[in-house]
Amino acid sequence: MNYSFRKDNDWLLIVTIFLLALFGLVMVFSASYVLGIARETPDPYYFFKRQFLWFGMATFIFFVVMHIPYHFYKKLSPFLIVLSIMALALVLVPGVGLSEKGATRWIRIPPFVLQPSEFVKIAVIIYLAQVYSRKQAYIDQFIRGVMPPLVLVGVIFGLIMLQPDLGTATSIMLVAVLIVFFSGAKWWHLVGLGIVGSSLFAVFSMAEDYRIRRLTSFVDPFADPLDSGWQLIQSYIAIAHGGVSGTGLGQSIQKLFYLSEAHTDFIFAIISEELGLFGVLFVIGAHALILFRGVMIGTRCKNPFGSLLAFGIVFQIAIQVIFNVGAVTGLLPITGIPLPLVSNGGSSLLVTMISLAILANISRYTIRQNRLKENNDDVQLSAS
DSSP states (O other), rough: OOOHHHHSOOOOHHHHHHHHHHHOOOOOOOHHHHHHSSSOOOOOTTHHHHHHHHHHHHHHHHHHHTTTTHHHHHHHHHOOOHHHHHHHHHHHSSSTTTETTTTEEEEEETTEOOOHHHHHHHHHHHHHHHHHHGGGGGGGOOIIIHHHHHHHHHHHHHHHHHTHHHHHHHHHHHHHHHHHHHOOHHHHHHHHHHHHHHHHHHHHHSHHHHHHHHHHHHHGGGGGGTTTTHHHHHHHHHHHHTTTTTTOOOOOTTTTTTTTTTTTHHHHHHHHHHHHHHHHHHHHHHHHHHHHHHHHHHHOOSHHHHHHHHHHHHHHHHHHHHHHHHHHSSSSOOOOOTTTSSSSSSHHHHHHHHHHHHHHHHHHHHHHHHHHHHHHHHHHHHHO
């Protein structure tokens, strides 16, 4: 029994997840200890201790969720989507939602501060995987098959935009389109959804001055080096300073209040500066391995719900990596998306670990099913 349990687990996936999360803890400390010292009550370990507590809780929940059969979430999906909408609405209630730097995205549930939009990501994936797995017989019909679940996704998109958080809203929208794609929808339905999504992104991007400044600074940060272009220029300096071998762990210059959000959205720049190309290759390689395993799991799982769930989870993480690394390197506009498993942020870490635990369970279930099938085939072959 114990041997089968060990053999059924996807240890390559699990080990990669925890290596990356532990690496993230080290880098959060390295990138934040100066900021901790500068607090009103100096504590170089302030941000590290908070992230370590989240990591400990996320680790415990990971191994619990990993043993919950993924089919269980089918029953929870209606409850999760309703709870998501309620939580996003609650954030917007004066006196309940917490504001920082012009955004209202958090609620306090002592002793934690939670960002509901992070939890909504996995709720939307579970909901869409459940609905579209039931619509396989008529997924080629746009009005009956494709459209209805996307109405709720549109409501969620709107609520997140009211916070405002264009990056998270866009990532959820992209994952929704990908799940529709993997469900087997017709290509012109996807093209239509892509046009609508791109139009919405353009409209919301131009709706606020600060978003326009982000877009223009992404195109040419040196046009306004002391204001809108400052952050990206400092990121460039960090990456250039690190070179191939890096300056050494803890030796970053840019985290000394030149580069803001050094321990959160721009931690990849600090990794590049301190660990150079080797650190960059480790982060990109680990995330690429998780993506590869997730695609393999989704492909091998014969259950439509499990397959769509796996694809949704792994591509949600992949999109976040692309958005974050793209912003830090100047290839994409700055969206405020954290680097999964690495950036400081308790809600992001917890949700990512829960999502990957569900992925690990899908893998475990698929491995076990294949092993049992092979054993049955061997028995039948021997009997014949």
